[in-house]
Structure formats: structure tokens, C-alpha cells
Amino acid sequence: LLAANPFRLKIMCELFAPDTGSTVEQKRLPENPGRLIKDYLAALDPQLELSVARGSYQPQGWQETLAKFAGQNTPVIWLDESILSEEERQGLHKAEAIGLIQRFPGQVIFIHQQFQEYFAALWLKAEIERSGDLTAIQKLFNQSAWDEPFYLLAGFLEECYLDTLILQMSKADPFLAARCIGIVSEQLAPDLLEWFADYLQRGLH
Numbered sequence: 001l002l003a004a005n006p007f008r009l010k011i012m013c014e015l016f017a018p019d020t021g022s023t024v025e026q027k028r029l030p031e032n033p034g035r036l037i038k039d040y041l042a043a044l045d046p047q048l049e050l051s052v053a054r055g056s057y058q059p060q061g062w063q064e065t066l067a068k069f070a071g072q073n074t075p076v077i078w079l080d081e082s083i084l085s086e087e088e089r090q091g092l093h094k095a096e097a098i099g100l101i102q103r104f105p106g107q108v109i110f111i112h113q114q115f116q117e118y119f120a121a122l123w124l125k126a127e128i129e130r131s132g133d134l135t136a137i138q139k140l141f142n143q144s145a146w147d148e149p150f151y152l153l154a155g156f157l158e159e160c161y162l163d164t165l166i167l168q169m170s171k172a173d174p175f176l177a178a179r180c181i182g183i184v185s186e187q188l189a190p191d192l193l194e195w196f197a198d199y200l201q202r203g204l205h
Helices: 006-016 034-045 045-055 061-070 086-097 113-131 144-154 159-172 173-185 190-203
Strands: 101-104 108-109
Touching: 006 034, 034 113, 034 144, 061 086, 061 173, 086 101, 108 113, 113 144, 144 159, 144 173, 159 173, 159 190, 173 190
Parallel strands: none
Antiparallel strands: 101 108
16 A cells, blocks of 8 residues: 555655665554655654654644645645744745745645645644544545545544544545545444445445
């Protein structure tokens, strides 16, 4: 699954090449695509790498800024430069400096769609944690542009929300739910997996 996407295969090669000098290369392969991109971002930003190695990684300010804007989930992200806070300006500057985005007047473009989708997934995660449930994002299950962000989100969402995410996703898009289950099945409640198998079987008859 990690290598099914050509871009993810590329960053795997960069992360685990013997001459990178990164501590990431000493780790086992990430469990899923979302965690792979998280590790790659840590390798781009040396300030984060130690916290990842210790298992205490949290999105830093610049990542939270990118997630906020990536929530637009459009190829070109439009900005009103006049209302950007200093923290947001610094966050965008950091993301540009490490090669994740290109900035133009009033616009931000990610250098690869997979990065945009990852930060959109971080935005989804922030919305879930802010509201304490999935109410704010349920309407996005039926929008195909959000399929990949939801897939990446499943790989690093806290377990207390994961069963609910899969359950509600199943009712809107069982195929996307099946894809997500493929990378997080060990973290899901056995009853949920049994329900999903029965749900699919009934839907096929």
C-alpha cells in the first residue's frame, strides 16, 4: 500500500536511502501512507525529527497553518494577504522554505497533490477534535475530492474517533470505508468489522 502511489514510493526511497543521514532510516516502515508522509515532513524539518523519534510528535505552527488553508481542498488556495496573522505568514514562509509550497500574490500551490491531501487530512483531524464528533465533516463523505484526505486521516486519527469515522463513512461510501479499513483494521472494534462485512454482503444481494 505504501508503494502503490508513485509519489509515496519516491519519498520512501528518499527516507530510507542509506546515505540520507536521517534518523528516520533507522525506523521500521510506517504502518500506513499518512504516517509515511508525517515521517517525511519530519525529515524535511530537522526541528521535528527528534520529537518523531521519541514518539511525541505534534503538528507545529507551520503545519497547523498549512492545514487551515488546505481545508479549501482546491488546486489553488486563495489567500487574502491583508488579513494574514504574523504566525500565518511565518508558517507559509517555513513551508515554502522547505519546499512544500509555491507562493504567488494571493495564492498558494502545493508542489504535489499528495501534500495538499495530507494537510487537508490534518484539517479534518483538527475539525473532529474541535467539535468532539464528526458532525462538521459528515457532508464531505460524498465528495470524491475528499477521498484521499479521509484515507490519509484514517492512518493517524486517534482511536477514540476511528470507529465512528469508519461507521459513518460506511453508510455514505462503503468503498472508501473498505479502503480505510485495509490500513487500520487492527485498531477497530471487532463488532464493527463484523457489522461492516454483513453490511457489504447485504448490499451485494
